[in-house]
Amino acid sequence: MHVLEAAVDRRQVEELIKENQGEGWKEGGKEMPALPAVPRSHSAANSSPLPQQAASRGRTGGGRENVESCSSKRRASISNLELLARPEERRPATRSLAVLKERVSRLAAAGGGGGTGLGDGYQPSLRETTSSIKAQAPRGGGGNNSPSFLLLSPTLQAKKTAVINQRSLRRGGGTGTTTPQENEEASNVKRARGAYNWVKEVEGMRRQERLAAAELETPKASAAAAAGRGGILTRSRLAQTARAPARTYSLAAEAAAAAAAALPTPSGGGRKFAEELETVREDAVGGGVGTRIMVYVRLRPMSKKEKESGSRSCVRVVNKRDVYLTEFALETDYLRLKRLRGRHFAFDAAFPDNTAQQEVYNISTAELVEGVLQGKNGSVFCYGATGAGKTHTMLGTVQNPGVMVLALKDLFAKIKKHSRDGDHVVRLSYLEVYNESVRDLLSPGRPLVLREDSKQGIVAAGLTQYQAYTADEVMTLLQRGNLNRTTEPTRINETSSRSHAILQAIAEYKVPQETGMVVRAGKLSLIDLAGSERALATDQRTLRSVEGASINRSLLALSSCINALCEGKKHIPFRNSKLTQLLKDSLGGSCRTAMIANISPSNFSFGETQNTLHWADRAKEIRTKVCETQEELSVPDSMEDKTKLLHQMQKENQELRIQLARLQHKFVTAQQTAAASPSVITLGSDRTPGSSAPLANPTMKTPGLHSSLSEQEFPERVTAERTIRDLQRTIQLLEMEAERAKQDSQSREEKLSASMAALEKAHILELKHKDELIHKLYQRSSPLSDSRKTVPGCSPSISTNSTSVAASPAKVVPGCKNSTRKRSFWDITNMNSPPAAPVTRASRRLSTAAANYAPSLLLQPGFSRRQSQG
Numbered sequence: 081m082h083v084l085e086a087a088v089d090r091r092q093v094e095e096l097i098k099e100n101q102g103e104g105w106k107e108g109g110k111e112m113p114a115l116p117a118v119p120r121s122h123s124a125a126n127s128s129p130l131p132q133q134a135a136s137r138g139r140t141g142g143g144r145e146n147v148e149s150c151s152s153k154r155r156a157s158i159s160n161l162e163l164l165a166r167p168e169e170r171r172p173a174t175r176s177l178a179v180l181k182e183r184v185s186r187l188a189a190a191g192g193g194g195g196t197g198l199g200d201g202y203q204p205s206l207r208e209t210t211s212s213i214k215a216q217a218p219r220g221g222g223g224n225n226s227p228s229f230l231l232l233s234p235t236l237q238a239k240k241t242a243v244i245n246q247r248s249l250r251r252g253g254g255t256g257t258t259t260p261q262e263n264e265e266a267s268n269v270k271r272a273r274g275a276y277n278w279v280k281e282v283e284g285m286r287r288q289e290r291l292a293a294a295e296l297e298t299p300k301a302s303a304a305a306a307a308g309r310g311g312i313l314t315r316s317r318l319a320q321t322a323r324a325p326a327r328t329y330s331l332a333a334e335a336a337a338a339a340a341a342a343l344p345t346p347s348g349g350g351r352k353f354a355e356e357l358e359t360v361r362e363d364a365v366g367g368g369v370g371t372r373i374m375v376y377v378r379l380r381p382m383s384k385k386e387k388e389s390g391s392r393s394c395v396r397v398v399n400k401r402d403v404y405l406t407e408f409a410l411e412t413d414y415l416r417l418k419r420l421r422g423r424h425f426a427f428d429a430a431f432p433d434n435t436a437q438q439e440v441y442n443i444s445t446a447e448l449v450e451g452v453l454q455g456k457n458g459s460v461f462c463y464g465a466t467g468a469g470k471t472h473t474m475l476g477t478v479q480n481p482g483v484m485v486l487a488l489k490d491l492f493a494k495i496k497k498h499s500r501d502g503d504h505v506v507r508l509s510y511l512e513v514y515n516e517s518v519r520d521l522l523s524p525g526r527p528l529v530l531r532e533d534s535k536q537g538i539v540a541a542g543l544t545q546y547q548a549y550t551a552d553e554v555m556t557l558l559q560r561g562n563l564n565r566t567t568e569p570t571r572i573n574e575t576s577s578r579s580h581a582i583l584q585a586i587a588e589y590k591v592p593q594e595t596g597m598v599v600r601a602g603k604l605s606l607i608d609l610a611g612s613e614r615a616l617a618t619d620q621r622t623l624r625s626v627e628g629a630s631i632n633r634s635l636l637a638l639s640s641c642i643n644a645l646c647e648g649k650k651h652i653p654f655r656n657s658k659l660t661q662l663l664k665d666s667l668g669g670s671c672r673t674a675m676i677a678n679i680s681p682s683n684f685s686f687g688e689t690q691n692t693l694h695w696a697d698r699a700k701e702i703r704t705k706v707c708e709t710q711e712e713l714s715v716p717d718s719m720e721d722k723t724k725l726l727h728q729m730q731k732e733n734q735e736l737r738i739q740l741a742r743l744q745h746k747f748v749t750a751q752q753t754a755a756a757s758p759s760v761i762t763l764g765s766d767r768t769p770g771s772s773a774p775l776a777n778p779t780m781k782t783p784g785l786h787s788s789l790s791e792q793e794f795p796e797r798v799t800a801e802r803t804i805r806d807l808q809r810t811i812q813l814l815e816m817e818a819e820r821a822k823q824d825s826q827s828r829e830e831k832l833s834a835s836m837a838a839l840e841k842a843h844i845l846e847l848k849h850k851d852e853l854i855h856k857l858y859q860r861s862s863p864l865s866d867s868r869k870t871v872p873g874c875s876p877s878i879s880t881n882s883t884s885v886a887a888s889p890a891k892v893v894p895g896c897k898n899s900t901r902k903r904s905f906w907d908i909t910n911m912n913s914p915p916a917a918p919v920t921r922a923s924r925r926l927s928t929a930a931a932n933y934a935p936s937l938l939l940q941p942g943f944s945r946r947q948s949q950g
C-alpha cells in the first residue's frame with residue numbers, strides 16, 4: 081500500500097518538477113532562471129526509499145547550490161519535494177501534495193487552469209466560482225492561480241503578491257485580480273480624466289458595484305447590477321434605481337460611470353433605452369395605488385458667457401439616466417482641495433446637453449398626449465433655476481420648437497387620426513401667475529380669481545377658453561399669449577420669464593359606444609415655471625428683485641407641497657400660493673405628470689443645480705391618483721343637434737323595421753313550406769311582406785304552433801322567430817329612447833325659456849335701476865332744469881314737456897336742453913329765434929322728427945363735467 085502511494089506521489093512530484101523545469105519564471109515581466117533539472121537518479125532513488133535516503137540527501141545537498149540562485153519560494157517548493165524523499169516525513173508530505181493536487185484540480189475545473197498573467201484569460205463569471213481558491217490566494221500577482229504559485233506556502237504567496245502588486249502599481253498596470261473589462265474601463269477612465277490614479281478608480285468601481293448589489297434585493301436585480309457595468313440596464317434595475325435616493329459618490333465612482341458610458345453599449349442604444357423607459361413607466365403605475373410622477377433632467381449646453389468667464393462643467397449625464405454632480409474646490413481653498421465630493425442621482429431619463437427637442441418631447445410628453453386622447457389628464461412642468469433652459473424646453477424657438485408646440489401639433493395630428501371630421505374640439509386657455517396674481521394671457525385684463533370646482537378642481541374664474549379646430553389656430557393663440565407674457569432681462573438671463581405660465585388644452589371628441597355617443601375629454605397642462613433665483617444673481621432692490629422674491633415664495637410653497645406629498649402627509653399646503661393651487665391637479669390629482677428639471681452645467685451654478693436635482697429627486701416619490709378616463713354621455717346642446725339625433729334614430733328605426741319585415745317574410749315562407757304538415761297552423765300569412773308595422777305582441781303566435789313546432793323539426797323557423805322577437809325588442813327600445821330624447825329636449829327647452837324669462841326680468845330690473853339712477857343724476861342738476869324753465873324764448877309748452885320727460889334725458893326736446901355754461905349760446909339762439917308758433921299738425925311732425933335725431937344728453941359736451949360737479 082505504501083509502495084503504491086509512494087509511486088503515485090512520485091509520479092505527481094515528477095510532473096510538478098517537470099512543469100518547473102526549463103520554463104522560465106516570469107515575475108513582473110522579468111525572466112527568472114529556470115529550475116534546475118532533477119537528476120534521473122532522484123526518481124530512481126525514490127523507487128526504493130530506504131537506500132536512497134543518503135543519496136538523496138547528498139544529491140539534494142549538491143542541488144542546493146543551484147537552488148540558492150532561485151527565489152526563496154522555489155526553495156520552499158524544493159524543500160517540499162525533499163520531504164517526499166524522507167520516509168519518516170512522508171505522510172505530511174503526501175498530505176501537502178494532496179492539498180496541492182486538490183487546488184490544482186479545482187482550478188482546472190474552474191476553467192482554463194487559472195490566470196497566467198496580469199488578469200489575462202480571466203472571466204468575471206468565474207470569479208464567483210473560484211472564490212474559495214481566491215480566498216487562499218487573495219491577491220496574486222503574475223500567475224496567482226497557477227500551480228507553481230499554489231505550490232508556495234501562504235506566507236510566500238502573500239509576499240509574492242505584495243511584490244507583484246507593488247511593481248504593477250509602479251508600472252501603472254493592473255493588479256492580478258482585474259478583468260480585461262476592468263482594465264479597459266480603467267484605461268477609458270485614464271483617457272477621460274487625464275493623469276489620475278486609476279487604481280483608486282477601479283477600487284471605487286468595485287465598491288460601487290458592491291453597493292449596488294447590496295442595494296438590490298433580488299438575485300435577479302443583482303445580476304442586473306452586474307450587467308449594468310457594461311451599460312446594459314435591465315428593467316428591474318432601471319426601475320429600482322429610478323426610485324433609489326440620491327447618494328454621495330466618490331470621484332472614483334464618477335470615473336467608473338464615465339468609463340461605463342464610454343464602453344460600447346450592447347443594448348442597442350436608443351431603442352433599447354426607450355423599451356427600458358417604457359417598462360419603468362409600467363412600473364410607475366403601481367397596482368392601483370396611483371401613478372408616480374415621471375422625473376426627467378435636462379442639461380443645457382454651456383453658454384458663451386459662461387465659457388468666457390472660465391466656467392467648468394460640474395455635471396455629467398451618463399447612461400441617459402444617471403446624473404453626476406461634482407463640486408470643484410477653489411484652487412486657493414487648500415483645505416478642501418483634497419475633499420472633492422459629488423453626488424449621484426438617477427432619474428427616469430436624463431438628457432445630455434446635445435439632446436434634440438423632439439427627443440425630449442418623445443420621451444417625456446408624447447405618451448401623455450396619447451393619454452389625453454383617451455380622456456386622461458396629463459401635465460408636464462419644467463422646473464429649475466433661472467437661465468437653466470426651462471423656457472427653451474417648453475417653448476423653444478421658431479426653428480427649434482419646444483414641448484408646448486410639439487405637443488399641440490401632435491395632439492391635432494392624433495385627433496385627426498382618431499376622430500371623424502367635426503367630432504372634435506380643442507379648447508385652449510393660457511394664463512400666467514405674476515407676483516401672486518393670475519392673468520389671462522389670451523385676453524389680458526383684470527387679475528382672475530381662483531375658485532375650487534367640485535368637478536374641474538381649481539379654476540380661474542373668467543378665464544377665456546378659445547376653441548381651436550386646427551393646429552394653426554392653436555399656434556396663433558399660443559403666439560398671442562406669449563406676447564403678453566412677462567419677460568424681462570436680468571443679469572443671468574436676457575429673456576428671463578418673470579411669471580409661471582400654464583397652457584391648458586382640453587381635447588374633447590365624440591366616440592360612438594354601445595350606450596350612444598360619448599364625449600371624451602382629456603386635459604393637457606403644460607407649465608413653464610419661472611426660475612428660482614438669488615437676489616444677487618438678478619438685480620437688487622428693483623422690480624426684478626420683487627418679482628424674484630415672489631417667484632421664490634411660490635417655488636418654496638411648491639417645494640413644501642412636494643415635501644408633504646413625499647412624506648404622505650394628510651394635509652398638503654396647496655393653498656399657500658396661487659401656483660400650488662393651480663398645480664394641485666398635477667401633483668395630487670387624477671393626472672399623469674412629468675417633471676423636467678432643467679440644469680446648467682456651469683460650476684458657478686453648482687448650488688442651484690444641486691437644489692434642482694435634490695427637488696427632482698424628491699419629486700420621484702410623489703404618486704398621483706389613478707387616472708381615470710373621463711367620458712360623458714353626449715347630450716346635444718342646440719335644437720339643431722337634437723333634431724339631427726332624432727332624425728338619425730328614426731332612420732335607424734326605419735332600417736330595423738325593414739329588416740324585420742324581411743325576416744317576417746322569410747318566416748312566412750318557411751311556414752308555408754312547413755304547411756305540408758297538417759298539424760301546423762300557418763302564422764301571419766295575411767301579412768304583406770315589407771310591412772313595416774311591428775308585431776303588437778312579440779310572442780304573437782297562433783295557438784298550437786309552438787307546441788307543434790319543435791326545434792329539431794323546424795330549426796330555421798325557430799331561429800327566424802327568435803330573430804323577429806329580438807328585432808321587435810330593439811325597435812321598442814329605440815322608440816323608447818327616441819321618446820326620452822324628445823322629452824329631454826322639451827324639458828331643456830322649458831328650462832331655456834324659463835332662464836330666458838328670468839334674464840329678461842333681470843334685464844328690465846337693471847334698466848329700471850339705471851333709469852332711476854339717471855333720474856337722480858338729473859335731479860341733482862335741477863338748477864339747470866329750473867334755469868331751462870326760465871330760458872327766455874323757450875315756449876312754456878315745450879318747457880313743460882321737457883320737465884315731464886326729465887326722467888329720460890335722451891328725450892329732452894331740443895332747444896331746452898341746455899346748461900348754464902351754454903346759456904349764452906342758447907340764449908342767443910333762442911332770443912334770435914322767432915316766438916313759438918302755434919302747434920299745428922305739420923309743426924308737431926317736424927318737432928317729433930327733430931326729437932328723434934337729437935343727440936343724447938350723455939353725449940353732449942360738458943355733461944360729464946356737470947355730473948362730476950353734482
Ligand SMILES: Nc1ncnc2c1ncn2[C@@H]1O[C@H](COP(=O)(O)OP(=O)(O)OP(=O)(O)O)[C@@H](O)[C@H]1O
Nearest residue numbers: 380381466467468469470471472573576577610611
Ligand atoms: N438645450 C438648450 N440648447 C441650447 N440653448 C439653450 C438650451 N437650454 C437653454 N438654452 C439657452 O439658454 C438661455 C436661457 O434659457 P431659458 O430662457 O430657457 O432659461 P429659463 O430657465 O427659462 O430662465 P428663466 O427662469 O429666467 O426664464 C437661452 O438663451 C436659451 O436659448
